Amino acid sequence: MSLQAAARIKRALTYCVNSWTCRTYCMKKEFVDGLRTVVGESNISTAMAVREQHGRDESMHSCRPPDVVVWPQNVDQVSKMAEMCYRNSVPIVPFGTGTGLEGGVSAIMGGVCFNMTRMDRIMNLNADDFHVTVEPGVTRKALNNYLRDSGLWFPVDPGADASLCGMAATSASGTNAVRYGTMRENVINLEVVLPDGRILHTAGKDRRFRKTAAGYNLTSMFVGSEGTLGLITKASLRLHGIPEAMVAAVCAFPSVQAAVDSTVQILQCGVPIARIEFLDDVMIGACNKFNGLSYPVLPTLFLEFHGTENGLKEQVQQTEEITQMNGGSDFTWAKDQEERNKLWTARHNAWYAALALRPGCRGYSTDVCVPISKLPEIIVETKKDLIESRLTGPIAGHVGDGNFHCIMVMNLADKDEVSRVKDFTNRLARRALAMNGTCTGEHGIGLGKRKLLEEEVGEVGIATMKQIKDTLDPKNLMNPGKVV
Structure with a gap:
């Protein structure tokens, strides 16, 4: 056998082992043709550009493209293709809009990406x-x-x-x-x-x-x-x-402590507030610049009240008394829908406003959640840690339920900075766990928080989750490598 022939065989065997299974690779064209028969030619793609689009979300995790992307039209098609994948031991990765923040759509073992967006009734x-x-x-x-x-x-x-x-x-x-x-x-x-x-x-x-x-x-x-x-x-x-009436307001504070103390007191007084969002001074500055606004560059609460006209008056009066006791400014009001939409658009654009602080950099958003009584302590400690770590991490949070985000903006080419961000986010998560909180209030575990999940739920908790996974997915085909 020539050296060239031996090299070709070695490459083929290596590819075969790294694909789903040797048996699957040998029948890969037949398998893809089977998927095509189910969904039709226009609802399947193996093009690299399409696969790469489906191998990443909004997170900093690197792209891991699937081998095939399919767009099912109904549940019967999903069922038939899942059965085909199961029979051939092919991984399955669900895909929606790709807006996740923990690498949940990464096809780390290849397989078939099920893009569900054409099922839209x-x-x-x-x-x-x-x-x-x-x-x-x-x-x-x-x-x-x-x-x-x-x-x-x-x-x-x-x-x-x-x-x-x-x-x-x-x-x-x-x-x-x-x-x-x-x-x-x-x-x-x-x-x-x-x-x-x-x-x-x-x-x-x-x-x-x-x-x-x-x-x-x-x-x-x-x-x-x-x-x-x-x-x-x-x-x-x-x-x-839909509530009879809605009104939103913005209130600035002299310190992080004062803003978060107000949040805790508003909730403890039983005010049925609909939204109460915290932005630190860095985030307010970024939002001003990104959205063309002029809010004071101070720790700030964005609030919204829902209810009847009379009910709102009582809610607002109580809330104003609490904020003023903590040194808060007079409320800046947004009463009609257009004004409220503008206010909340600025809040929802916080991710992009933070990224705009350092063009060309990537972002990662933490999302710890703690009991509300611990909020002042953890946010103050986190601000101190950010400064000492020399990191860009403006804070925005759904503080009404104890959840807040540090939006870490970093240069991925700077290995020292990436290492400092990783150390900081681990410290933050463990600080939340030490306060009887969670490492993730809303973004999920995905790829990056599996070790933290083990610390959070303990050995028996992880073992129980793995038993559930093994029972429902004994071949480990459903989005493998995530959560557990």
Whole structure:
């Protein structure tokens, strides 16, 4: 045998071993053709540009492209292709809008990316029952546009126009969670395609009750599972009535401590506030520059009140008294919808405003969450740590439920800076854990927080999660390498 022939065989064997399995690679064209038969020529791609687009999200994790991307049109297609993947031991990676922040869509073992965006029907709206069912391609903005004339809305608002089933998969929350809860509280039922192609309805087919005591809570098990247990193909969601009146306000403070103390006191007094967001002085400066605003460059609270006209007066009066006791400024009001949209657009653009502080750099957002009584302590300590570590990390947070973000902006080519960021984020997470908090309030575990999850839930907790994973996904095909 010539040296050239031997080298060709070695390369082929190496590729074969690094692909799904030797058997799978040898039948790869046949397998892809089988997928094509299910979804049609226009709904499948092996082009490198398309695969790379589906191998990354908004995080700093490097791109890991899948081998194939498919766009199913209905649950039957999802089921058939999942069964094919299971039979051939091919990994499956769900994909929504790609707005995640923990590398959850990275295909670290290759496989098939299921892009669910072409399944975008809104079904079964029942205004009397405050309920709607959506397919995975429906985003939160699309749903609220659809609901505009019904008197109802879906309030879970993570900032990005994420897909609702993707939001369920990561247990997303956002600015309204302090009053309306997270996805976990607002998902009633899920249709899930399991790794072997079986279709599960987590609360029973077509059921939409407000509460139940029937068996294990399968719905909550899949909310926050990050695509590691199955593919969510429908979500039945709880809707809320649009408040009679809404008003927003901005209030600046002389110190971080004063702003966060106000937050804790407002909640302790039982004010039913809808949104209460904290931005430190660095973040306010970035938002001013990015959005063309002129807020004082001081620690600031953004607040929003929902209710009746009379109810708002009482809420606002109580809140103003508390903020002024802590040295807060007079409220700057945003009363009509256009003004409120402008205010919250500035808040939702905080990620891009932070990145604009250092053009060409990448961002990573922490998302620890602690009991609200610990908020003043952890934010003050975090600000001190940022300064001592010589890092750019403006802070913005959903402080009404104890959750805040340091948006770390770094030069990935500077290994020393990247190392300091990693050390800082680990210290921050462990500081939250030491205060009986969590390493992730809303972004999920994904690729980067698996060690922290072990520290958070303990040996028995991780073992139990792995048992669930092994039972539902014995071949470890569903989004492998994530969470556990």
